[in-house]
Amino acid sequence: MFVDSNNNLVLMGSALSIEATASIKTSITNNWNCSILKVADNDDACLFWGCYQYEKSIETYNHSFTENIHLSKSSIISQQPPNIKYNPKLNGQNFREIIITASNGDEFAYDIQKIEEVTTSFLYSEPIQPEITKYYMRLKTPTGLYLEGTESNYAGLVGSTDNGIAIVTDEYATFIANNKNFYLQSNMKIVMGAVKSTAGIVAQGVSGNVAGAAGSAVGTIINTAESLIDRSLTVDNMRNAPDQLKNANGNVIFNMFAMDLGIYLEKYVALDSALKSANDFMDLYGFSVAVVDDISNYTNIRKYHNYVKAQVQAIVGNISNEARNDLRRRFADGIRFWNGDTISYEYENYENWLEE
Secondary structure (H helix, E strand, O other): OEEOOOOOEEOOOEEOOOOOEEEEOOOOOOOEEEEEEEOOOOOOOEEEEEEEEOOOOEEOOOEEOOOOOOOOHHHHHOOOOOOHHHOHHHHOOOOEEEEEEEOOOOEEEEOHHHHOOOEEOEEEEOOOOOOEEEEEEEEOOOEOOEOOOOOOOOOOEEEEEEOOEEEEEOHHHHHHHHOOOHHHHHHHHHHHHHHHHHHHHHHHHHOOOHHHHHHHHHHHHHHHHHHHHHHHHHHHHHHHOOOEEEEEOOOOOOHHHOHHHOEEEEEEEOOHHHHHHHHHHHHHHOOOOOOOOOHHHHOOOEOOEEEEOOOOOOOOOOOOHHHHHHHHHHHHHOEEEEOOOOOOOOOOOOEHHHHO
């Protein structure tokens, strides 16, 4: 199975028996299986039957995440200006993200920083059914912080596409199509009613009840006319009724092969100038870690300096309350600890563990 240059879905198979029966499988992940009966002496005509889906999903081609590059320690700890590619925080969703987007506006976002891998792929599932096509696209796991099992718990893009075809129907044409013997049945009822009435009139005349026979004849004429008028008015009402918009059953459509129903993988990245500004800010002031810990564990973890901003609760020492409150205010505003005699921001302020 493949898509040709004209965007046609092409199915190919090979004969398995002398009856020209064939089995086909997709060229991607063998997701479908069908039998084919070819028409004699006609390579273009065949009959498909017994098609079924025997795998839950297909796998896309690998997608490269150039942001998740593997770096050597030696390349980072060399004395050099601050470098954007050494800051993993810039791979977070505030600056970069991968979004799976469907044509109907549904979307699901992945954090590149949490993927961690340089290359990965996505899984796509879609059951065969008419009208409403359900689909489920997600990251193939395990990869990074997305653990095994998240590819089957509907964490990803889950949605549906209406494959029905909107049509306009005429009420009279629809009625006639569903009641093709309407006029015959109506005429038979009128004729049979007239025959019964005539028989009654004749019986009354033979018995000498001329007045009753005359009254019955008039009633028969009136009833026949009433039936004809009622039928004509009913038909006229249907002819003049406004057209109705309905949804016809659509064919099964494979979304991944239809351009207008496609699902797209999009990458959103901040501008280079914005990334540089964010990196410069983090080089000076670090980033939030949102932990409860001893401040001393964070005052000397980088090569040149550490910026610590914290809400200090306990200060141990023989100092006055005024001094304690002053220290709390200083840490609340932020304090920079220099880890050497040289005060400079011109070099990459990497974490000390990289030198181990």
